[in-house]
Amino acid sequence: MTGDGLDLVWTTIARIGTCLMITDIDGAVQVRPMIGKPERAKGVIWFVADRELQNELEARDGMNVMLGYVDSTFNTYVVVTGRASAVEDERASRMVYGQGAANGASSRAPLLIAVEPQGAEFWDNPNADLVVAMQMLTSASGEASGQPVIGETQHVRM
Template structure:
């Protein structure tokens, strides 16, 4: 089933779907046009559709984003059969108050000097669109369906699920 909803409802639903998925794959564009992906830990998703991440000023993604601010984020939770793809525009933010707000001590692994580490910069991704896929079936039910398809030679038909698009 495909859903279409207004922006506020869509962002609320998106926030609910990814709130427990802490790591996303961030894809940015290299200067030569090739794509570069890496895992990033989501620090916060705001009701206005902004996603926040910590990164280092010397990170390879910084020149990529300065060259082309279009990014993609992929969230996956196979245990709940939830998958989300987010497109957005990335901006680099040097705001100590926001760093203080989002800081947690686990970040010391990347920023040993703490929240005042001079290498810290925030990455803000403003969502332009998102797409999600949910399947209410358990992994065992899905596996049975795939095995059945292989044995019968018929194409696998996943059970009823949810698919929707959100446009900002």
């Protein structure tokens, strides 16, 4: 792992913001679009949700989650694995997200979710369109050899 990889993960998470949060509740995979706010200094990504998610998280405090981020403009993809916990603190929720509700959460009773990342994997290829075009040209001319190079991937411990 390089510091550059870790920096890229946190920077990408902050830039994209919206992810798919994937949970496994008793063998049933649940997927929700969520808006996260990373706080790298504390090693946490904050989410606000409505109370329907509370029972799932309270019953499984520290449950495993996966967060999928996609930035198709830059062809950057990040998958974060970690543990999620419900945080019952409206004041903390307002500190993280301000006075308004986020993620469609009711402003009466938002649920703050803290995800502590344990690891991440990213795929980064800002020139993917150019690379694919060049590979198609060399393949058509018979000059292609070996495996195509489609970008960088790296596993990062968080």
